Amino acid sequence: xxxxxxxxxxxxxxxxxxxxxxxxxxxxxxxxxxxxxxxxxxxxxxxxxxxxxxxxxxxxxxxxxxxxxxxxxxxxxxxxxxxxxxxxxxxxxxxxxxxxxxxxxxxxxxxxx
Numbered sequence: 276x277x278x279x280x281x282x283x284x285x286x287x288x289x290x291x292x293x294x295x296x297x298x299x300x301x302x303x304x305x306x307x308x309x310x311x312x313x314x315x316x317x318x319x320x321x322x323x324x325x326x327x328x329x330x331x332x333x334x335x336x337x338x339x340x341x342x343x344x345x346x347x348x349x350x351x352x353x354x355x356x357x358x359x360x361x362x363x364x365x366x367x368x369x370x371x372x373x374x375x376x377x378x379x380x381x382x383x384x385x386x387x388x
Contacts, residue, residue, distance in 0.1 A: 279333055279377035288374050292357040300353070303345040305386070308379050311339035312386040329380045336376040341368070346375075 280288075288294060315327045315335050340346040350371055354362030380386065 278381045279329060280374065280381045281377070284374040284377055287370070288378060291353070291359075291371070293353060293371070293375070293378075296353060296356055300349045303349055304340075304375065304379060305383060307339050307343055307345060308336055308383065308386045311336050329384050332380055332386070333373075333376060336380060337372055340372055340376055346372075 312327065312332065315332060319325060319327050319331070347368060350368050351362045353371075354364075354367050359367065
């Protein structure tokens with residue numbers, strides 16, 4: 276399996292302190308990912324008769340995270356911890372969304388366990 280997180284996404288997460296503070300956010304982010312995986316798993320077993328692969332989950336996980344209250348709060352907390360201006364600015368969520376989604380799938384697959 277090839278990693279979904281691109282080198283530039285990994286650098287973005289690293290440079291912005293995501294890994295340093297990840298343990299504070301891990302449970303909330305994985306709860307969102309697990310919910311998405313369970314919904315996708317149920318749909319896939321009906322429609323295509325197989326479990327979803329990580330590559331099937333990138334876009335659905337991004338959609339699940341996008342605007343989710345816990346994801347918004349995590350990004351606001353991260354921006355506050357690293358002293359970024361305007362931590363409530365939605366552009367931070369846009370920046371981190373694909374990076375976080377891909378990293379969760381790479382590091383915590385299978386997401387259901």
